[in-house]
Structures are given as C-alpha cells and as structure tokens.
Amino acid sequence: MINLPRHDAGLRILHNNHINKFKDVEEYVSSDSDNWLSEKDKRICIEEDELWEVIWYPRNPINFNIVIGSSLEKVLNFIKKEYK
16 A cells, blocks of 8 residues: 555645646746755756656645655655655
8 A cells, every 4th residue: 555644635646747737847846946855856857857746735725745756656755754
C-alpha cells in the first residue's frame, strides 16, 4: 500500500500538470519556490520537463501543503519524513 500523508480533507497527485497548461516546468511553478524537494531536484524537473505534485489538506479544506519533485517516490518519501 502507498503511504499517503494524513488528510482529513482532499488529496491530489498531479503528474506533468504543466503540459495541460501549455507551459514548461519552469513557467508552471515559477512562484512555488518553497515547495520543491530541493534546488537540485528542481533542476532535474526543469531539465527533464517532468514533475510530480502532491497537494493535501491535512486537517480542513482551508489549509494545505504542496510538495513538488522529480518522482512520485521521492515526493512521498519526503512527505513521510518531514510531515508526521
């Protein structure tokens, strides 16, 4: 079973959503500087034009968290470690 973050409200997993917006990775997430796993991983996403986003509402439908990375596995491992 996949370990997803605790979420009493919604949870979304997006893969390459930037393509749906007709943007490259850098354009799509230019304002999400705090949500990346790391600067190194951000560069990987930009170079490969591929990204994963996990967005979840841990306690209610107002406050949410976003983590962006180059693979779903990396994103979920980071969430498991950093968001307990």
